[in-house]
Amino acid sequence: MTDMELSGLTWRKSSYSGGGNDCVEVAFTGDGAALRDSKNPTAGALAVPAAEWDVLLEAARAGVLNPH
Incomplete structure (x- = not known):
């Protein structure tokens, strides 16, 4: 995604993040989502198609992504 496209998105952090800047932010696009590092939001983002x-959400909810 271009810087212009990224700047027009509404970015959110999880309510579980604790309010710090050490988490991932997500913004929903017309055809999926974009993810970025809250510590370095100008470094770019990863665009993920809706499917x-x-x-990714299914795996997170199932605990597959839990490192503990």
């Missing part, structure tokens, strides 16, 4: 976003 892959759904798979």
Whole structure:
């Protein structure tokens, strides 16, 4: 995504983030989602198509992504 496209998005952090700047932010696009590092928001973002976003959420909810 271009800087212009990224600047027009509404970025959100999880309510579980604790309010710090050490988490991932997400913005929903017309065809999926974009993810960026809250510590360095100008470094760019990873665009994820809607189908892959759904798979990512499913894995997170199932605990597959939990490092503990």
